[in-house]
Amino acid sequence: MAFNFGAPSGTSGTAAATAAPAGGFGGFGTSTTAGSAFSFSAPANTGTTALGGLFSQPTQAPTQSSQLINTASALSAPTLLGDERDAILAKWNQLQAFWGTGKGYFNNNIPPVEFTQENPFCRFKAVGYSCMPNNKDEDGLVVLVFNKKETDIRSQQQQLVESLHKVLGGNQTLTVNVEGIKTLPDDQTEVVIYVVERSPNGTSRRVPATTLYAHFEQTNIKTQLQQLGVTLSMTRTELSPAQIKQLLQNPPAGVDPIIWEQAKVDNPDSEKLIPVPMVGFKELLRRLKVQDQMTKQHQTRLDIISEDISELQKNQTTTMAKIAQYKRKLMDLSHRTLQVLIKQEIQRKSGYAIQADEEQLRVQLDTIQCELNAPTQFKGRLNELMSQIRMQNHFGAVKSEERYYIDADLLREIKQHLKQQQEGLSHLISIIKDDLEDIKLVEHGLNETIHIRGGVFS
Numbered sequence: 057m058a059f060n061f062g063a064p065s066g067t068s069g070t071a072a073a074t075a076a077p078a079g080g081f082g083g084f085g086t087s088t089t090a091g092s093a094f095s096f097s098a099p100a101n102t103g104t105t106a107l108g109g110l111f112s113q114p115t116q117a118p119t120q121s122s123q124l125i126n127t128a129s130a131l132s133a134p135t136l137l138g139d140e141r142d143a144i145l146a147k148w149n150q151l152q153a154f155w156g157t158g159k160g161y162f163n164n165n166i167p168p169v170e171f172t173q174e175n176p177f178c179r180f181k182a183v184g185y186s187c188m189p190n191n192k193d194e195d196g197l198v199v200l201v202f203n204k205k206e207t208d209i210r211s212q213q214q215q216l217v218e219s220l221h222k223v224l225g226g227n228q229t230l231t232v233n234v235e236g237i238k239t240l241p242d243d244q245t246e247v248v249i250y251v252v253e254r255s256p257n258g259t260s261r262r263v264p265a266t267t268l269y270a271h272f273e274q275t276n277i278k279t280q281l282q283q284l285g286v287t288l289s290m291t292r293t294e295l296s297p298a299q300i301k302q303l304l305q306n307p308p309a310g311v312d313p314i315i316w317e318q319a320k321v322d323n324p325d326s327e328k329l330i331p332v333p334m335v336g337f338k339e340l341l342r343r344l345k346v347q348d349q350m351t352k353q354h355q356t357r358l359d360i361i362s363e364d365i366s367e368l369q370k371n372q373t374t375t376m377a378k379i380a381q382y383k384r385k386l387m388d389l390s391h392r393t394l395q396v397l398i399k400q401e402i403q404r405k406s407g408y409a410i411q412a413d414e415e416q417l418r419v420q421l422d423t424i425q426c427e428l429n430a431p432t433q434f435k436g437r438l439n440e441l442m443s444q445i446r447m448q449n450h451f452g453a454v455k456s457e458e459r460y461y462i463d464a465d466l467l468r469e470i471k472q473h474l475k476q477q478q479e480g481l482s483h484l485i486s487i488i489k490d491d492l493e494d495i496k497l498v499e500h501g502l503n504e505t506i507h508i509r510g511g512v513f514s
Contacts, residue, residue, distance in 0.1 A: 123169075127153070130160030130169045131177070153177040156336065173335045174310035180336050181311065183319040184343060185329040188300075193293045196250040196262035197235055198269050200281070201288040206239040209247060213237075216284070220249065223280050224271070229254045230263075239353070241345030248292065265291040300330065308333045 129135075130149045134142045145161065149169075152158035156173035173180065191197050202209060209216065213234060220232045235248040251263040269291045271277060281289065295303070307316035311333050319331040334340050410418070428435045 126169050130162035134162035154179045182334045186332050189292050190294050193264050196265050197292040199290050200247045200286050202245045202285045203287050204285050206245045209245045265293050
């Protein structure tokens, strides 16, 4: 099979683009109507024109009880030609049933079977999951899908609200409000609206979603919405327990009951998700696009949150620095205030005898002072620590001087000594050069003497 039934092919993110149209539950891209559990449009029949010309049949529609029998006959035992070509026709009908399109001819006296993607033999099916909306009917939320880009909708939002108000008859007691705008695949945009109705006594209420949806579904109103670019309208209301029970108990058209039961068992969150059939490649592609769109929106939101976190971290650092600064300033002001209070108290008590409470404070202060000045108490320990700190600083300074610092006089002496050594070496080199010249003269004289002597004795 092309797809495995029961696998959670959909995600909860894709369900944000779906809603229940007045007692049903469907997805975008399908022309759903109120009252049906699921609605999937079948593709146009193709490839059967030649067969229709060869076998002209009556157009009487079969009853539902005979539909299954006719389908089985078209797939297994057609009796149209009465020879071996009926077996080939049976295989052709099976292929059409698997694909979910075309007509199955099987008898000269019975109309052909219409193969749609909802037939039980269609292989291009899967079951996914979508989120169930949680809005009440009194919230009045209605979804309008526009065949326009989000940027165009946002730039013309005020004109759109005014146009929708005109569609509602221009009643001054009604106010159209936009709840949210979201991008959909294929350059479409979802606009969620609600209408507030004001009563003469000053109170206001939202028009129920089912009432507003029913008004939009009127033929003349629907035409006006189509002129505005609306391709689909639906309510966004939660399903009642009875509706959920009915949807789960009755498998959609063309879905095997066993597969539907397995899909309910595999539901990852039965409180929030509901299984929905995906029939055909078009529906699968739509859900894939919606999922990609939601992934991009989530990533965009994560990027915005990351930027906000970075900005908040910077603000936190700045705030912490300011708090530390204000704490220091508060401590300084507290000390200054205390000094002012002390001086003011001294001036106020000037000329008065020491009172009993002041005497008690003086005794306590004397006691504390004695404890601090005791050799084995806090003051002695503080003096010892201060001495150790001074010694460590002194030793550290000495070590740093021995390692990194040279006295200026000593440095001058070293330079003078090195200069004298250099001058001595230069003088010694000059003497050696002069001696070499003298040795060369002596060698030259000896050579000439030997030459003259040799000429005399020859």
